[in-house]
Amino acid sequence: MCGIGGIVRPDPGAPVTEESLRRMAGALRHRGPDGFGLGLAPGAGFLSTRLSILDLESGWQPIQTRPGGSLIVYNGEVYNHPELRAELSRDGVACRTLTDTEVVLRLLDRDGLAALERLNGQFAFGWWEPEPRRLTLVRDRFGVRPLHYCVGTDGTLAFASEAKGLFASGEVAAEPDLLGIDEVFTLWAPRAPRTSFRGVNQLGPGGVLVWERGRIVSERTWWRPEYGATEEPAGDLEELIRDSVRLRLRADVPVGTYLSGGLDSSLITALASEASDHRLRTFSVTFRDPRFDERGHQQQVAAALGTEHHVVDVGSREIAGAFLDVVRHAESPLIRTAPVPLYLLARATREQGITVVATGEGADELFWGYDLFKEVALRQAALRDPGALERFDQLYPYFAESGVRRGPGWRRFFLEAGSADDPLFSHQTRLAATAAVKAFYRPEIEAELAGEDPLERLRAELPEAFGRWSALERAAYLELRTLLEPHLLAAQADRVAMAHGVEGRYPFLDHRVFEHSVRLPPDEKLDGMREKVALRELASTILPEEIAARTKQPYRAPDVAPFFEGGAPDWVEERLSEPALREVGIFDERRVEGLLRRCRAGRATGYREGMALVGVLSTQVWHSHFCAAPGVGAYPPETAEPEVYVDTQLELAGRGEE
């Protein structure tokens, strides 16, 4: 797991300075605290910061197959690399290192992009072919690992794991992208290729971009989720998940797990514990506010499985204290504080000497665990039979404390939330709730956005097959593409874990598990109001019955209290002051003032105020950190010696080389 980046220019005579690469390495060093490497070619330069997980001695990057040959900077893991290496070896292709990075590079050299289909893992990389001056950027199927890029007017392309790497390169300056910000307050995060920064793009999940001599010659998706009826049998779920966990324990360092106390992480923990050759270490967030806390369930699972269990106890003080850092790592406005406890959890995990954790991420999207899926099923049923609306009262039990009470108004809200003909039918209630933040925009921002509709853009970009899928399959696709990848795997996973050099691994996001989930009959995912049926049945043979039968409890954290309880940091009021709001120019100071009055009075208890407060505050913090920063001067260069230094015209040189 690493941070990667590079700059490629159309003209091989145009220099890429080592200082630029060193600045980029400095900006991405948290992703790779163990060292860094540089690579220089005519009119091109590459860098890698490394978190050592495999082949600790000789796994430094960039890796080049031979002098003058192709080169790769690579972030991630291909879990089936030993099998692929053996296959290469049978074909007479020898690898110098034991890394998955070199296996990927040699497969690419042999098979081109067809090699991607063979990779089981989570990765983002830049593959440089010096002749014909071609750079290929690739991202894994589900978008677990991030990859950002920008293209200058002269055709220069810079890429980096995180946007801050691009700002450090000097190739693009940090400025707000209003459409990207508006997507945050529509969908919870900007959708690729858009980001919250103007001129900064992100490669989408399963994306490939090919740049050649100053032009993007191809931009496509090499994998995307496909649904729909199939004749193929689903296969054995237990065997698949066990294998996925087994592969994700492959590392030359110990692997731990995150344990939320729910079904998914408990199942992964149980299987990891069985497959580990050492006592598994588990890590959990506990909340001092009992409305959010799941410690009882966590302790029950840890005790039943005999893990070495660690907890991070989180309250308002800790959330406010880490919020600035989390926004800096997320690189986008947020609408919830939920990433913050996971940032603190990753820090504690690192302090315990664990740098790789497996988690239950992805199960709710694949096996229809969220209440959103129940809502879709109920809304469809209610459109056929409007007499059975009371069942809506069972949805979203955690909304009860937010002032939105059950009853006829609640039921009507779901019944009338949107037309079944709308491709976004499944998400209309969430979209309606999230849009509350937009009420705080300045009038001139409202005017600027008047002709823009992020939902129309989304509808226009849905795959052609989308209309042939069932309503629940459409919902699942939208969850993967509008929430899991842009938000949950980013701000709530990669960014907050890699902030501390901790790598998350997601056994449910093995593409074989996804394909299995698609083949399962619908009622083995959602049966009435019983979610994740197949997974639950599997868990009942492995976990204590009480855990296997638990209803989904969404992961949330307090949103308003951390910033207004006694002892809140001074920067909160400063960032929300009238001058600061005017300076940033996105939210209206008078509208926000009404919100702040409610927050200060302890009356901001609803969903609307929580999202609005976090949205406004994070935007202010984000702007201050990035957009008001003094250009590349904010990104000091790495001054240490690189572990490896590749000059593509010369033999590979460096400490990591044989």
Place this chain on the structure above:
Amino acid sequence: MTPAEPSQAAVRAQVRKFIEDNFLYMRPDLHLGDDDDLLGLGIMDSLGFVELVEEVQSRHGIEVHDAEITEENFGSVSAVARFVATSRKS
């Protein structure tokens, strides 16, 4: 009308205060007329409508039926006051 029941004017005032407290704090320049369209003017979103219905039920002790949740009954301050008065009589 029994003496304990507020007048339509009092109901209007209560509804207005609920809306001002919960929704108009983010619209400082907006003066809310009794007949203004709450949804059409963007004063309330659809989830806000849920809160208004529940407020009417809990404050005025009225049981609102699914079919009664219409803009005709809840679309403006005046509409809500009329609905409360009518529901009490029935």
